[in-house]
Amino acid sequence: MKTLDHWIDGKAVAGTSGAYGPVTDPATGAQTTRVALASAEEVDAAVAAARAAYATWGTSSLAARTSVLFRYRELLVAHREEIARLITAEHGKVHSDALGEVARGLEIVELACGITTQLKGELSTQVSNRVDVAAIRQPLGVVAGITPFNFPAMVPMWMFPLAIACGNTFVLKPSEKDPSAANLLASLAAEAGLPAGVLNVVHGDRAAVDRLLEHPDVAAVSFVGSTPVARHIHATASANGKRVQALGGAKNHMLVLPDADLDAAADAAVSAAYGSAGERCMAVSAVVAVGAAGDALVEKIRERAEKIRIGPGDDPASEMGPLITKAHRDKVASYVRGAAEQGCEVVLDGTGHTVDGYENGHWIGLSLLDKVPTGSDAYRDEIFGPVLCVLRAATYEDGVALINASPYGNGTAIFTRDGGAARRFQLEAEAGMVGINVPIPVPVGYHSFGGWKDSLFGDHHIYGNDGVHFYTRGKVVTTRWPDPADAPAGVDLGFPR
Ligand code: NAD
Secondary structure (H helix, E strand, O other), rough: EOOOOOEEEEEEOOOOOOOOOOOOOOOOOEEEEEEOOOOHHHHHHHHHHHHHHHHHHHOOOHHHHHHHHHHHHHHHHHHHHHHHHHHHHHEEEEEHHHHHHHHHHHHHHHHHHOOOHOOOOOEEEEEEOOOEEEEEEEOOOOOOOOOOOOOHHHHHHHHHHHHOOOEEEEEEEOOOOOOOOOHHHHHHHHOOOOOOOOEOOOOOOHHHHHHHOOOOOOEEEEEOOHHHHHHHHHHHHHHHHOOEEEEEEOEEEEEEEEOOHHHHHHHHHHHHHHHHOOOOOEEEEEEEEEOOOHHHHHHHHHHHHHHOOOOOOOOOOOOOOOOOOOOHHHHHHHHOOOOHHHEEEEEOOOOOOOOOOOOOOOOOOOOEOOOOOOOOOOHOOOOOOOEHHHHHHHOHHHHHHHHOOOOOOEEEEEEEHHHHHOOOOOHHOOEEEEEEEOOOOOOOOOOOOOOOOOOOOOOOOOOOHHHHHHOEEEEEEEEEEOOOOOOOOOOOOOOOO
């Protein structure tokens, strides 16, 4: 069995706490790796390495930083198959999906390659006689990133490329469930010429996270994960005086109006609900069918869902892989098993699904629940599995009111041919990301990603301009260069105007 070490100060460092976590192949259920779980002292060592590296990286030239990032981009492209295979082996998602994850992470590396433009600052000349004002942005110091299991490469890449491009140094604490991709990302960065200590990976669980949240040398924390943990991270890191952005969970709704192209809407609903086995924070987990759209739409979704091929992620024939752990699989199944009792119509029940030759894998088939009451567990909770709830609404207004009553506000989408309704929806929907005939509206790298309400704690969305702002702090410099010929200004106790 492989042992996965930390990556500190430019090299692999064996864990010393004596604690290890299991990493399993979700398709076989077999443990393949044990990952070292850091003690507080090991976290301190990673922060110390990052702090030492900041002394030179924080003042390095933009040219030096971007030349590393350009080389890094090339190495990531060259190794994308390998990264994707690692993701599939530990997360379970199908290979094409894993490649897509790498591509979306690469977008942020490419954005970071152009940091020169983003950090240009502002200058106003002659604001008063011989007085100029410059606004600049400077790095924060050591930044920590804590990431979830569902995108073991992309979510870390939402964070560290921009953070280090801005001159910070970084300590990443990836999910302990699928931690290997993070080490590969860090070793490729070293190969690209990133100085030791600029990017560190420390593995662990809550103990490691809590040390990062209280460490006096950590200036800021980026977190992506579930809502209860996001709330804890935001409260604790803020109480410790750190800047924090904490992205949480979701229940993303797709509103389908009766005038929509129902075939396109059904294709989109199935892709967005069941892709990556529903383990996406932007998965569509609730379809709100308005008026006459309902029955036909449910039938079209059912027809499509029944054809999805489930199997190991490394089999090119598979369209959907297993869930991350057996415990998670059982929890997802419990929502489907309890659905009928809570008033849902169970159109498809995937809980009994098995895959020949992979009897111990964390399998579950696709489930479709119709006429789901808003008070049911299946609707209220983020299930994070291949379970799609369909709710019925009489009118557009009822549909929007239902969506806006959700405590989550990550993404939402409308499917319609009515431009007026779509325009209203983009203004009225209480969510951070809205799709119009686009089911998973994840913004491109040069826009920012983030939800509202219980889907994000903090002011900044992640990557894009918000990312640059999050990883820098502003400074305004007011300068006067008197002309030697000027008479001395003299003392003036008045308020400068
Ligand atoms: P999680 O909250 O269980 O774990 C996320 C990270 O926090 C991991 O690194 C984990 O080790 C750590 N952690 C877990 N419990 C902790 C605790 N009590 N104290 C401190 N740290 C703790 O999330 P997950 O199960 O890995 O990921 C799935 C969740 O992430 C879903 O809710 C999903 O919606 C969400 N997610 C959100 C986004 C987004 O952009 N909003 C993106 C991806 C995933």
